[in-house]
Every structure is written in structure tokens, then in C-alpha cells.
Amino acid sequence: xxxxxxxxxxxxxxxxxxxxxxxxxxxxxxxxxxxxxxxxxxxxxxxxxxxxxxxxxxxxxxxxxxxxxxxxxxxxxxxxxxxxxxxxxxxxxxxxxxxxxxxxxxxxxxxxxxxxxxxxxxxxxxxxxxxxxxxxxxxxxxxxxxxxxxxxxxxxxxxxxxxxxxxxxxxxxxxxxxxxxxxxxxxxxxxxxxxxxxxxxxxxxxxxxxxxxxxxxxxxxxxxxxxxxxxxxxxxxxxxxxxxxxxxxxxxxxxxxxxxxxxxxxxxxxxxxxxxxxxxxxxxxxxxxxxxxxxxxxxxxxxxxxxxxxxxxxxxxxxxxxxxxxxxxxxxxxxxxxxxxxxxxxxxxxxxxxxxxxxxxxxxxxxxxxxxxxxxxx
Amino acid sequence: xxxxxxxxxxxxxxxxxxxxxxxxxxxxxxxxxxxxxxxxxxxxxxxxxxxxxxxxxxxxxxxxxxxxxxxxxxxxxxxxxxxxxxxxxxxxxxxxxxxxxxxxxxxxxxxxxxxxxxxxxxxxxxxxxxxxxxxxxxxxxxxxxxxxxxxxxxxxxxxxxxxxxxxxxxxxxxxxxxxxxxxxxxxxxxxxxxxxxxxxxxxxxxxxxxxxxxxxxxxxxxxxxxxxxxxxxxxxxxxxxxxxxxxxxxxxxxxxxxxxxxxxxxxxxxxxxxxxxxxxxxxxxxxxxxxxxxxxxxxxxxxxxxxxxxxxxxxxxxxxxxxxxxxxxxxxxxxxxxxxxxxxxxxxxxxxxxxxxxxxxxxxxxxxxxxxxxxxxx
Numbered sequence: 001x002x003x004x005x006x007x008x009x010x011x012x013x014x015x016x017x018x019x020x021x022x023x024x025x026x027x028x029x030x031x032x033x034x035x036x037x038x039x040x041x042x043x044x045x046x047x048x049x050x051x052x053x054x055x056x057x058x059x060x061x062x063x064x065x066x067x068x069x070x071x072x073x074x075x076x077x078x079x080x081x082x083x084x085x086x087x088x089x090x091x092x093x094x095x096x097x098x099x100x101x102x103x104x105x106x107x108x109x110x111x112x113x114x115x116x117x118x119x120x121x122x123x124x125x126x127x128x129x130x131x132x133x134x135x136x137x138x139x140x141x142x143x144x145x146x147x148x149x150x151x152x153x154x155x156x157x158x159x160x161x162x163x164x165x166x167x168x169x170x171x172x173x174x175x176x177x178x179x180x181x182x183x184x185x186x187x188x189x190x191x192x193x194x195x196x197x198x199x200x201x202x203x204x205x206x207x208x209x210x211x212x213x214x215x216x217x218x219x220x221x222x223x224x225x226x227x228x229x230x231x232x233x234x235x236x237x238x239x240x241x242x243x244x245x246x247x248x249x250x251x252x253x254x255x256x257x258x259x260x261x262x263x264x265x266x267x268x269x270x271x272x273x274x275x276x277x278x279x280x281x282x283x284x285x286x287x288x289x290x291x292x293x294x295x296x297x298x299x300x301x302x303x304x305x306x307x308x309x310x311x312x313x314x315x316x317x318x319x320x321x322x323x324x325x326x327x328x329x330x331x332x333x334x335x336x337x338x339x340x341x342x343x344x345x346x347x348x349x350x351x352x353x354x355x356x357x358x359x360x361x362x363x364x365x366x367x368x369x370x371x372x373x374x375x376x377x378x
Numbered sequence: 379x380x381x382x383x384x385x386x387x388x389x390x391x392x393x394x395x396x397x398x399x400x401x402x403x404x405x406x407x408x409x410x411x412x413x414x415x416x417x418x419x420x421x422x423x424x425x426x427x428x429x430x431x432x433x434x435x436x437x438x439x440x441x442x443x444x445x446x447x448x449x450x451x452x453x454x455x456x457x458x459x460x461x462x463x464x465x466x467x468x469x470x471x472x473x474x475x476x477x478x479x480x481x482x483x484x485x486x487x488x489x490x491x492x493x494x495x496x497x498x499x500x501x502x503x504x505x506x507x508x509x510x511x512x513x514x515x516x517x518x519x520x521x522x523x524x525x526x527x528x529x530x531x532x533x534x535x536x537x538x539x540x541x542x543x544x545x546x547x548x549x550x551x552x553x554x555x556x557x558x559x560x561x562x563x564x565x566x567x568x569x570x571x572x573x574x575x576x577x578x579x580x581x582x583x584x585x586x587x588x589x590x591x592x593x594x595x596x597x598x599x600x601x602x603x604x605x606x607x608x609x610x611x612x613x614x615x616x617x618x619x620x621x622x623x624x625x626x627x628x629x630x631x632x633x634x635x636x637x638x639x640x641x642x643x644x645x646x647x648x649x650x651x652x653x654x655x656x657x658x659x660x661x662x663x664x665x666x667x668x669x670x671x672x673x674x675x676x677x678x679x680x681x682x683x684x685x686x687x688x689x690x691x692x693x694x695x696x697x698x699x700x701x702x703x704x705x706x707x708x709x710x711x712x713x714x715x716x717x718x719x720x721x722x723x724x725x726x727x728x729x730x731x732x733x734x735x736x737x738x739x740x741x742x743x744x745x746x747x748x749x750x751x752x753x754x755x756x
Contacts, residue, residue, distance in 0.1 A: 081694055
């Protein structure tokens with residue numbers, strides 16, 4: 001498996017990014033990802049009960065179609081909490097994209113990120129779609145990866161190449177983080193593209209498993225967004241024998257897992273106001289779920305996070321956080337090991353002595369800068 | 379019902395506070411509360427799975443005895459995460475108190491607050507117990523209320539007098555807050571004394587209900603302590619007819635509820651680094667539990683709390699927090715109403731339109747001062 005720290009689109013994929021005026025700064029704010037041939041699609045969405053309009057439209061299309069060719073994403077506006085008008089706006093955007101690409105509406109997915117509760121200016125989007133489509137190219141990913149950013153400090157991108165099903169398969173991903181530098185922009189979005197020939201069921205299964213171990217194992221401030229999504233397209237252009245189960249499936253899942261975890265860690269590194277990158281490994285749990293609950297309980301504890309910022313060895317806070325998670329731990333079985341706190345990267349190990357399962361979670365510290373970032377705005 | 383903003387101990391109760399050297403500052407750090415006659419006792423403890431040694435000892439005594447006459451409380455050390463030695467330390471403290479007062483060990487309850495994970499210096503405590511007992515008095519509550527403080531900025535105290543069971547009954551309470559100004563001191567303790575003649579079952583039932591609506595409805599940073607406790611003693615010295623159910627029980631619960639909510643609100647006002655006092659009222663829930671989950675989800679959202687600090691009307695964060703709580707809300711039913719953000723006291727109302735139940739939760743904002751307070755220490 002080869003890993004590249006850039007997003008190099010797999011065979012058959014193109015992308016583009018453009019500024020349509022949703023961001024007042026004039027920065028890129030509209031991204032289009034395109035597969036020249038129909039692709040299998042799998043998505044994971046936020047479990048927040050308030051979901052943005054584009055997620056509802058994408059879910060509908062995932063129910064109606066088995067083949068997808070485009071994902072349209074705007075930043076600068078989350079199109080969330082916008083009622084029936086927001087649904088119409090998302091639908092109009094999708095229609096304009098499908099028309100320009102000569103596709104069925106259902107083969108287009110959509111996402112948005114930005115301010116909650118404000119109408120999306122669809123006219124601005126529609127106006128630029130012909131140009132956005134005309135400019136699709138392999139290298140356009142470098143514009144697209146920027147157009148999905150809100151206030152991220154750097155673009156998050158990764159590419160993995162691995163042998164599976166008798167061919168080299170490429171998986172490439174871009175993401176935007178929970179860098180809530182301007183308020184209400186709390187969205188984590190990831191888009192993953194592969195030329196693997198894989199069954200829809202296997203793609204979904206692999207994505208479920210990889211997201212559980214990556215994007216669901218990171219937290220910046222424990223706040224769940226209304227737009228969080230991971231969207232994956234697999235167009236089969238690598239020409240490998242169909243991946244469905246067995247060794248090929250395992251190889252694909254391993255490579256996809258690397259892409260997901262890589263992007264997830266970049267999101268934590270770019271967490272708002274973060275001065276530390278903290279890895280929390282819980283060992284000796286009864287099962288993965290329990291281990292992750294314990295690790296997330298530490299990672300979301302403001303007391304723990306401020307202690308890490310202050311390089312303050314208050315390890316009683318680790319035990320208190322795990323105790324508060326509801327897991328039936330015993331004081332006498334509980335152990336912790338923490339690496340030097342004066343480094344940027346901190347490793348926390350927790351031993352529960354209840355079983356053999358473990359989980360690793362990544363988080364940042366809680367800093368005055370986080371508060372400044374999230375308090376200032378109007 | 380008459381309310382007094384001081385702790386005026388009911389008939390038959392005395393107290394005292396002393397400095398025994400657990401606090402390096404030389405401030406009061408050991409409190410004794412005493413009833414001249416045997417009292418009914420009811421306690422509510424933290425649900426954290428890691429519990430401090432004094433809580434374990436108190437729980438044991440609550441199982442062994444139905445009558446209590448003393449509560450000994452030290453600050454400066456939580457006696458938590460201290461293993462079997464910590465249990466022996468708490469037991470020795472209780473023994474010394476029971477000996478000095480001529481009581482059975484089981485009629486003494488104990489609590490501690492302060493640093494987690496360090497042995498309690500029992501010798502220092504034992505040395506001063508004779509003097510602590512000799513100095514018990516009505517007015518000693520003014521020393522006791524200070525001796526339970528860690529880094530609270532002010533003492534929390536309240537007294538209510540109300541008619542019930544053909545007599546005037548007094549309920550008086552003191553508390554220390556989650557003013558985690560020095561780290562690891564995350565404990566909320568409340569001690570409530572009444573001269574009411576009430577059955578043990580009714581006292582427990584009333585306390586359960588009142589704690590649910592007061593101490594369980596406040597949050598400063600969502601971090602649950604290992605020592606959180608509410609302890610209530612009722613000695614019957616008011617000579618009223620036994621309170622067990624009906625109107626008398628309702629009157630008692632109302633008065634006790636006032637004491638609990640009064641203390642709980644003071645704890646929030648003294649929350650670390652707090653610049654705002656925020657009341658969150660959720661209406662239209664299916665039941666109280668659901669309403670409280672929604673309200674606490676808002677109150678514990680760092681994004682909401684920083685917005686309140688910044689006087690930043692990002693009300694989308696309120697919807698996002700409720701959506702993340704798992705309650706099955708619908709966007710079209712959801713409403714919010716927020717009072718002017720430039721005031722110290724902020725009222726947030728949330729409408730779910732799912733049912734007729736409601737809950738009110740109190741919290742503070744998240745400020746750079748909170749981080750400073752909790753990061754600095756060694």
C-alpha cells in the first residue's frame with residue numbers, strides 16, 4: 001500500500017471548484033466532483049435529528065438510484081433549518097447540475113456547509129454551474145478541496161494505492177474539518193473516490209466499518225453537526241475483479257480505513273484553537289463500543305482538555321471522566337499512562353482490566369483560542 | 379413560606395468549623411454538623427462509577443442505621459482514588475468523631491472534597507476533633523459553611539420556614555459549588571438540616587424529587603464529580619405531627635425544593651469563570667426526562683456556551699444541540715426565544731411541540747477564565 005499526502009483523483013474522476021459569491025470573502029465556495037462513468041455510492045450521515053436539506057435530498061437519491069456520477073457541494077451556507085424552501089433550493093441545485101451534465105437528477109448527490117438558518121442563494125449557484133461543469137478536470141480537485149473549506153486552516157487530502165482483485169486500485173479523499181472558526185460552521189464533510197470495482201453492498205459495509213474507526217473516533221468539542229457526512233463513490237475504472245468479500249474486501253477495507261483515519265486525524269489537528277493533538281487509547285474493555293465510550297468520555301471532558309492545554313498532570317480527571325461515562329469500572333482495576341505533556345502530540349493510555357477489546361480516539365485540547373474563535377462573530 | 383438568605387440552623391442542630399491544616403492556606407477545612415437528637419437521614423450520591431472513600435463509608439452507614447446525628451466533612455482532599463487506605467482513613471475519621479460525641483459509628487456520615495488521588499492526612503483531623511466537638515454551637519454554621527468550601531467565591535446558604543403538620547418547620551441548607559478554580563476540585567456538596575418530624579421514607583422521597591429538579595438540573599461544564607453528594611438530616615425537633623404523605627408531605631417537598639433549587643442556582647452563579655447565569659426552559663416535551671435531556675444538551679454544548687459568552691445570537695446552535703441529544707424532534711416544530719444577550723442573566727426558552735411536559739436547567743457560559751482556572755496548577 002502506497003500513501004500520498006495529496007488528493008490525486010482515481011481513474012474516471014474529475015473535479016472543479018469555483019467562487020460563486022456565497023462567501024463574502026470571494027473565496028472558492030462551490031465544488032463539483034464527477035465520475036465519467038456511473039459509480040456505486042455509499043454515504044454516512046450525522047445522527048443529529050436536525051438534518052440539513054441537502055442531506056435529505058441525498059438520502060432520497062440514495063433510495064431511488066444505485067448509480068451516481070456527481071456530488072455538488074457548497075460552502076458558506078449549510079442550508080439547514082431552512083424548512084421546505086431549503087429543500088426546494090437543494091433540489092434546484094441538483095437539477096441544474098444534472099441538466100448541465102446530462103444526468104438523471106437521482107444520480108447527483110449534494111452537500112452544504114456554513115451558516116445554519118439562512119436561505120441558500122441558489123441563483124448565484126445556478127449562474128456558475130455551466131462554467132463549473134466546463135472546467136471539470138483531473139487537477140480540478142485542487143480547487144474542489146478548497147471550495148469545500150469553511151475556516152479550515154489547511155486542506156485535508158490523502159490518496160492510497162493498493163493491490164486488490166488483481167489490479168492497483170486508487171482511493172482518494174478530501175475533507176473539511178470541524179474548524180468552527182466562524183460560528184455555526186461546525187460541519188465535518190469527507191468525500192472519497194475510488195476506481196475500485198466493488199459491489200454496492202461491500203462498499204457500504206467497508207465504509208460503515210471504516211467510519212466507525214475513524215470519523216466516529218474523533219472529537220473536537222463534542223458538538224455534533226447538522227450536516228456531517230462522509231460520501232464515497234466507486235466507479236470500477238481500475239478494472240479489477242469485483243470486490244465483494246474475502247481477501248479483496250479486506251484489502252479494500254484496509255486501504256479505505258487508511259484514507260478515513262488519515263482525514264480524521266487531519267481534522268483533529270486543524271481543530272479550532274487546538275494546541276495539542278491527543279491520542280487516547282483505551283485497553284482492556286469488554287468490547288469496542290465500551291472502549292470507545294470510555295475514550296470519548298475522556299476526550300469530551302472539558303476538565304481533561306483544559307488540563308492538557310495547561311500541561312497539567314491531573315490524571316484523576318481521566319478516571320473521573322471514565323467513571324462518569326457509566327461503564328462499570330472498578331477503581332482497583334483502573335490504570336493510566338500519559339506521555340510527556342510538554343510535547344505537541346500527547347498519548348494517553350487507559351487500562352480498564354475488564355476484557356480484551358480496545359479503541360483509539362483522537363482529540364485536541366480546549367484553549368482560550370477556541371472560546372475566542374467561537375464567541376466572536378456577528 | 380418565609381425565605382432567608384442565611385443558614386440559620388433548625389432546632390436541635392449545631393455546627394462548627396476549624397482549620398486542621400489540610401488546606402495549605404490555613405483556611406477552615408473541617409466541618410462538623412450535629413443533631414442533639416437522633417435524626418432521619420437521606421442522601422443522594424454521584425452516579426460516577428469512581429466514588430470517593432467517604433461516600434462508600436456513608437453508604438455503608440446508611441445501610442446499617444436508621445438514625446444519624448453527625449456529618450463530618452473535610453475540604454482540601456477528596457479522599458478519592460485512594461484505594462483501601464482511603465477507606466481506612468475515612469473510617470478512622472468517623473470513629474474519632476463518634477468517640478468524641480459518644481455516638482455509634484454508624485450514626486456518623488462523612489464527606490470530603492478537594493484533590494483526587496492523594497492520601498488524607500487523618501492525624502491532622504483526629505488532632506482537632508475534640509476542639510471541633512467542644513466548639514459546637516448554633517452560630518458555628520457560619521464556620522462550617524466556610525470549612526466545606528474549596529475555591530468557591532462565596533458561601534452558599536439558605537433557610538426556609540413553612541407551616542406543616544400544625545407547626546412551623548425550618549429547613550436550612552449549605553452547599554459548596556463546582557467552582558473548580560483549583561483543579562480536581564470538582565465537587566458539589568450540599569447539606570440540608572430540618573427540624574421536621576418526617577418518616578424516613580417520606581424524607582427520601584422528597585429529597586429524590588427535589589434533587590431531580592434542582593441539583594440534577596444544573597451544569598457548569600458537564601463534568602461529573604466523584605464526590606457529589608446531597609445529605610439531609612431531619613430530627614423532628616419542631617414537634618409537628620409526623621409528615622408522611624398528603625398535604626403535609628407536599629408542603630415539606632415544596633419547602634425542601636426551594637432550599638435545593640436556591641442552593642443549586644448559587645452553585646451555577648459561582649461556576650468557574652462564569653460571566654453569565656443562563657436559565658434554559660424546555661417546553662412541549664413528552665415528559666420531564668426528555669425535557670431535561672434537551673435542556674442539558676444545550677447547557678453542555680461548548681458552542682452554545684461560548685456564544686453566550688460572546689453575546690452572539692447563534693441560535694442555530696440551540697437546535698443543533700437538541701438534535702444531537704437523540705430526541706426525535708422535527709425542524710418544523712422547533713422554536714426558540716432568547717432574552718437580550720447583553721445582560722448577566724439570560725433566559726432561553728425552547729419549544730419542542732411534542733407534548734406538555736417541561737424542564738428548567740441552569741448553567742453558566744464558557745469563558746477564557748474557565749480555561750485559565752483549570753489549566754493552571756501543579
